[in-house]
Structures are given as C-alpha cells and as structure tokens.
Amino acid sequence: MDLSLKPNLPRHNIVDQLYDIAIDPESLDDFIGAWNGAGLDTHEARQTFAQIDQFDAIYAAHLRRAETFLSRAESQDTGPDFAEMLARFDSLAAFVVNHDHCVVAANAGAGHAFGLEPGACLDALDLPEASLDALDGCLRSAFASPKPSDRLIKVDLAKPRGAALFQIHKLPKLPGQTLSYALVVTTQYHWRxxxxxxxxxxxxxxxxxxxxxxxxxxxxxxxxxxxxxxxxxxxxxxxxxxxxxxxxxxxxxxxxxxxxxxxxxxxxxxxRADTTNSLPDVAPADWLHAEVWKPFETLTLPDGRRMDYLEIGPRLGAPILLTHMGYGMARWHRPMIRLAFKLGLRVIVPIRAGYGRSDNVDMKDDILAVTRADTLCLLDHLGIDRLPYVPQGNDLIFAVDLATHAPERISQIIGIGARASLEGDDHYASMSKWHRFFMSTAKYAPHLLKFTAKAGVSMSRRIGVLEMFRHMNGSSPSDMLLLEDDHLRAVLVANGELVAGKTTDVSQAYVMELLVSEASWTHLMLSARATPTRFINGTEDPLYDAAVIAAYRDTYPWIDIEVIQKAGQLLIYNQYAYVLPILAEAAGQAKHIK
Known part of the structure; x- marks a missing residue:
C-alpha cells in the first residue's frame, strides 16, 4: 500500500494539502477525511506504504516549510491581544509594557490610578524614587529571564496612598513574535x-x-x-x-x-457590561456567578515556571484532584457548583504546562515527570496529603503515573470517560474521524502530528471554539445537547480559551501529551493496580466502543467499569447530579491534611 499508488491520497496530494492547510487551516478537515479514508490511520498502512523514517525523509522538509508558513500567518493574524488580557482585570489597575518599560496598553483602572496611557514611560509614574527604582529592577529581572516568569513586588505609593502590590508576568512569545512584553497587574482597586x-x-x-x-x-x-x-x-x-x-x-x-x-x-x-465571562441573558450578579467566573490562582514552581489552578467549591471541603483533559474543561457551570457546595466537595483543577497561562516546558522534557512534579508541588502548596484523582479522557495516564510514583498521595482513581492503554490499533476504528486521526497519527506519524495540531489550534481560532467543538464531538448527541444551555455554552467557550485563545497555543503541550498517551503504558496500569480504580464512561462518547470496554475489563479486571447510556465525552457536565455525589463520597473517605 505505497502512498504514491494509493488512489485516494496520492503523494503529490499530500504535499499540496499540507501547504493548503498552512494557508487556510480550515482545510484540515478535508485533509483528515482524505487521510482516514485512504486507510493511513492504521498500523498496517504505516508498515506497508513506507517505514516511518522513509516517510520523514520524503515529507519532513515539506512539513517544516508548511509549519513556517502557518506560524507566520498565525502571528500576522493574531499577535498579542492586549485588550483581551486586560479585560480580565477590569476592576484593577493593569497595563502591558515592552522591554523599554514603555506602556503599550492600559486599562481604565491604570489610567485612573496612575494616569497611564499607551506610549507613557514608567519613569513618569507619580511614585517615590525608591519605588521607581524597585519597579525598574523587578521588570529588568522579569525580562532577563529566559522563560515566562512572575515577579511580585510591594510598591510604596505617593503619600497618603500607602502601598500596592505589583504582579509582573513576562508574557510568552507567540510564534513569529520578536518583541517581549510584560503584563503588570496591581492591587489598586477600582472600588465599585x-x-x-x-x-x-x-x-x-x-x-x-x-x-x-x-x-x-x-x-x-x-x-x-x-x-x-x-x-x-x-x-x-x-x-x-x-x-x-x-x-x-x-x-x-x-x-x-x-x-x-x-x-x-x-x-x-x-x-451590565458585556464581557467574554458573562452572558447577556443570564441571572443577576450573585455569589454563584462569582464562583463560576472567579480568576485562576497562580503558583510559582521551583523552576520559576508559572502554574495556574482553579478551586471550585468550599475551601474547607473534602478535596479531589480533577484534570481538564485536552479540551481545557476546567470551569463548571452554576448547577454543578451549587451541588459541590451542598456536598462539601472541594475541586482542585491544575492547569497543565502549556494550557492557558501556565508556562510551557521544553519539547524534549518528559511530560509525565513534569506533570507529576507540578501536581505534587501544588498539593504540597495547598497542604493536601491524600485525595482522589479524577482524570477525564486521555488524562488517565497522569493519574496512574502519579499513583505509581507516589501511591500514598492518591486514595483512588475515578476516571470520567477514561481511556486506558491498549495494544494494537483496533480501538481507533470506532472513534470519530478527528479523534481517530490525531490519536493514530500520534502513534504512526508523529512528525505529521506536530503540524496538524498547530493547524487545529489555528482553525479553532478562526472558526471559534464552539464550531471546533462541533467538528470534534458532532457525533455525540449528548455533547451537542450541552450547547443548548446558554450558561453552560458560555462556560464551555471560556474553557476552550485555555486551549485556543488568542494568546494561547496549546499545540506543543497537546502533541507531547498525545505522544505518551498513544504509546504503550500498560506497565503503569499494572504498577498502579493497588490503587482502587473506577471508570464511568458514556455510550455517546466519540471515543466509545463496547468492544473497547470489553477489552478494558479483560486486560484490567480489577477496575470497576460503569457505562452510562446517553452520556458523551463531557459526561461530567450532563451527568453531574449522578457523578458529583460519587466524587464527594470518595473525597470524604480519603485522609488529607488541611
């Protein structure tokens, strides 16, 4: 089955379509259909049309050039969206500066508190000289760091205004971006x-x-x-x-x-201003609304990287650790949060490296080791000794990895729509076309994965998070039904910004995670078998197949697997009334330190 002889996707068509994708990322949908239709998502095809080293030799140069074109187009199309960054800090004085410490964007709070506007230099701030020197030094330190980093400084203001905290975050560079910028958020509050x-x-x-x-x-x-x-x-x-x-x-x-x-x-x-984090036709302002849209918290890791995380539910509740899977599903909507408070369930959602504003890691790093260390650091920071781990979808690998290396920290694993390691590729056959393409490509054509993942992020930015979700999960009636709820739809859009926001490119993180999840990790499953494990999967998940569930039961007989009818990949959202009490009971059973 040599690729040049395959009528559905001849060799010159692959090259042409790679450049088509670079110019118009929306053509990725056609390419995926053609690739899968040609049967190139199977192990047999990869072994017969050419070995992977030959594939790389033929197409590597084209992939590199196409990726360069795509990156250039991305930087021209988007660039840093300073207005979007500052919109999240509407009630605080916040601004963005360049490497020369000149303001390139400022919100109304910064104008009111400090008289700042684009083009102003920070040395003109009405601050004591010692404060100006300290702020200057802190900015220089942030810009000198080779990686995005956070700095926090207390600045004495002109009398009698007291002092304010300035948080300085060096922004990650987008593809093709040469200039460096830093976001400065202060505690000068616009008190309403x-x-x-x-x-x-x-x-x-x-x-x-x-x-x-x-x-x-x-x-x-x-x-x-x-x-x-x-x-x-x-x-x-x-x-x-x-x-x-x-x-x-x-x-x-x-x-x-x-x-x-x-x-x-x-x-x-x-x-009643319109923001991306509010709905024009949803309920009045109240504490529940605040819980839905509260800002992420930030932890500076030992290596200086920034890691965001979200806490849902009562701070003194029994905790669980929840993952956001590749879709960035971190936030919950109002009914889920109300039930979490009622159940006394504290939900901790670490935002993994490369998602949202959590700093990325090097492509050569071991993503399992990095995620494990970051998670343990967060648990130590929060003073939590032991809790249930609740991975969604492909994130199961992170749970069993942590349970393998630090079993004393994980009381049990409750996988929501979880995918376990299976040998061979039969489990790809019943997946929706997008999932089948990316997952099988991670296994059989990894160099193609990097380019197509970047194209997928670019496509999502162009057509919007909701339309991309329809492409990915359109085969799931349950998942599509979620979009009919106005409030939940807004939450899903906000979650999607962690993956494909104007200032977010999750493609590297997604590739790193998919490469490990599609390799064999049965040894981790076996190593973690002493940790009680339960799966809750839905029949309308785009990745679901009854034969795959049967294979899980045969391969891992110690796992309690429950299958729910009319539930999709986002099972936790449409079956929350059933799932959350299970999570709360598990959290209550775990021993933890407050």
Missing amino acids: AALGQTLQEVFQLAAAEQAVVRALVEGMDAKTIAESRGTSEGTVRGQIKSILAKTNARTQSEVIRLIMSLQEVSKTAED
Whole structure:
C-alpha cells in the first residue's frame, strides 16, 4: 500500500494539502477525511506504504516549510491581544509594557490610578524614587529571564496612598513574535459601589469592615489602616478577625482573593457590561456567578515556571484532584457548583504546562515527570496529603503515573470517560474521524502530528471554539445537547480559551501529551493496580466502543467499569447530579491534611 499508488491520497496530494492547510487551516478537515479514508490511520498502512523514517525523509522538509508558513500567518493574524488580557482585570489597575518599560496598553483602572496611557514611560509614574527604582529592577529581572516568569513586588505609593502590590508576568512569545512584553497587574482597586452592597448582602460586612477590606486589597497592613482611619491597631485587628469569620476565610490573602473574584459580579450589577465571562441573558450578579467566573490562582514552581489552578467549591471541603483533559474543561457551570457546595466537595483543577497561562516546558522534557512534579508541588502548596484523582479522557495516564510514583498521595482513581492503554490499533476504528486521526497519527506519524495540531489550534481560532467543538464531538448527541444551555455554552467557550485563545497555543503541550498517551503504558496500569480504580464512561462518547470496554475489563479486571447510556465525552457536565455525589463520597473517605 505505497502512498504514491494509493488512489485516494496520492503523494503529490499530500504535499499540496499540507501547504493548503498552512494557508487556510480550515482545510484540515478535508485533509483528515482524505487521510482516514485512504486507510493511513492504521498500523498496517504505516508498515506497508513506507517505514516511518522513509516517510520523514520524503515529507519532513515539506512539513517544516508548511509549519513556517502557518506560524507566520498565525502571528500576522493574531499577535498579542492586549485588550483581551486586560479585560480580565477590569476592576484593577493593569497595563502591558515592552522591554523599554514603555506602556503599550492600559486599562481604565491604570489610567485612573496612575494616569497611564499607551506610549507613557514608567519613569513618569507619580511614585517615590525608591519605588521607581524597585519597579525598574523587578521588570529588568522579569525580562532577563529566559522563560515566562512572575515577579511580585510591594510598591510604596505617593503619600497618603500607602502601598500596592505589583504582579509582573513576562508574557510568552507567540510564534513569529520578536518583541517581549510584560503584563503588570496591581492591587489598586477600582472600588465599585455595587461591591459594597454585595459584601453587605452576602457576608453581612458592616461599613467599617468594608473599609478595612478595601484597605487590605490596596496593600495596607493593620498599622497603616489604623493610622489612616484614626483608630487603634487593636480595633483594626478585631475588625479583620470579624471579616475572616464572616467570609469563612483563613487568611487575609484569602479575603483579598475573594474580593478580586467578585469584581465581575459588581461590574455586571453596576453597568451590565458585556464581557467574554458573562452572558447577556443570564441571572443577576450573585455569589454563584462569582464562583463560576472567579480568576485562576497562580503558583510559582521551583523552576520559576508559572502554574495556574482553579478551586471550585468550599475551601474547607473534602478535596479531589480533577484534570481538564485536552479540551481545557476546567470551569463548571452554576448547577454543578451549587451541588459541590451542598456536598462539601472541594475541586482542585491544575492547569497543565502549556494550557492557558501556565508556562510551557521544553519539547524534549518528559511530560509525565513534569506533570507529576507540578501536581505534587501544588498539593504540597495547598497542604493536601491524600485525595482522589479524577482524570477525564486521555488524562488517565497522569493519574496512574502519579499513583505509581507516589501511591500514598492518591486514595483512588475515578476516571470520567477514561481511556486506558491498549495494544494494537483496533480501538481507533470506532472513534470519530478527528479523534481517530490525531490519536493514530500520534502513534504512526508523529512528525505529521506536530503540524496538524498547530493547524487545529489555528482553525479553532478562526472558526471559534464552539464550531471546533462541533467538528470534534458532532457525533455525540449528548455533547451537542450541552450547547443548548446558554450558561453552560458560555462556560464551555471560556474553557476552550485555555486551549485556543488568542494568546494561547496549546499545540506543543497537546502533541507531547498525545505522544505518551498513544504509546504503550500498560506497565503503569499494572504498577498502579493497588490503587482502587473506577471508570464511568458514556455510550455517546466519540471515543466509545463496547468492544473497547470489553477489552478494558479483560486486560484490567480489577477496575470497576460503569457505562452510562446517553452520556458523551463531557459526561461530567450532563451527568453531574449522578457523578458529583460519587466524587464527594470518595473525597470524604480519603485522609488529607488541611
């Protein structure tokens, strides 16, 4: 079955279509159909038409050139979207600077607090000289770092404004981008009248306590607050203690994060502005809305990389570790969050390297080892000793890897739509065409995978996250039904931004993960067999096949596998009322340290 003799996809057609994809990524759909139709997604085809080294020799140069064209087109089409970055910090003073410390973009808060506008230089800020020097040094340090990195600095403001925290994040360069930029987010807060009303209604904070909260957000300590309010430090400390109790927070830092998470709520209540994180026809501002759209939290890893993570549900609840799979499914919608609070379920979602704003790793790194170390670092940071691991889809490999290397940290594995390691390629046959293409290509044509994954991200940006989801999961009635819920649809779009946002290119991370998930890792499954494991899979998952489930049961008889009718790949969303109590029960059984 030599490729040049195959009528469905002759050799010159492959080359032509590679360049077509580079020019118009939407033609990837036609290419995938032709590739699968020619039977080139099978082991037999790869062995008979040419060995992989011959394939690389023939097409490697074309792939490299096509990828260069695609990267150039991407950088011209998108570039850094500073407006989108700053939109998330509407109630804070935030701005973007270049390597010369000149402002290239600033939001209204930065204009109000510091008088900043594009073109201004930071040395013109109305700050004490020592503060300007400290800020300059911190920016220089961030720009000098070879990788995207975070810096946090406390800056004394001109009297009597006290101090503010400045978080500096060196932005990753997009393909073809030569200039370096840094995002600066400060704690200078645009305090909205509606926010005070929310604090009073939801947490019963008195006016004096609201004033103390505002001062904490602005970076003041108890002594400075007392001086500014003309009261004693003891009185302020008593008010802070009352605030912690009313907001169910453990530290002042948690109070500050809570207030920042309410910024979209107060914004919506005050002016009903349209943002990507709000819906024009959905419910009024309330605490549940704030939980849905609260910002990601950030951890700086030992090697300096940034790792974002999301916490859903009560902070003092019983925790589980949930993965977002390749679709970036991190956020939950309102009914799921309401049930999580009712069940006392705390959900921790690490955003893996390369997704969202979590910094990428080198293509040569061991992605299993990196993900394992990052996950353990996050659990240590949160003070969690032991908890259930809940992987979705292909992410099962990360769960069994962690259970193999740190079994004392994982109480059990509950796979949602989980895919286990199987030998051969029969399990590809029943998949939808997109899933079959990417997964079989990872196994039999890995060099093609890198280019087509990048094209897939580019295509998603062009046609939109929802349309791309329809391409990927259109064969699943259950998954398509989710799009009919306006609120859930907005959540799914926001999740998709972790994968294919204007400033996100997940293609490298996706390739690295797919290469390990489609290789054999049966040895990890066997090594982790002492960890209680359960699968919950749906019959309308684009990857589902009854024969594959039977193969799982034969190969891994210790796994309890449940199959749910009329459930798709996003089973956790349309079957949450059934799944979440199972997760809560598992979390309650696990021993953990708060």
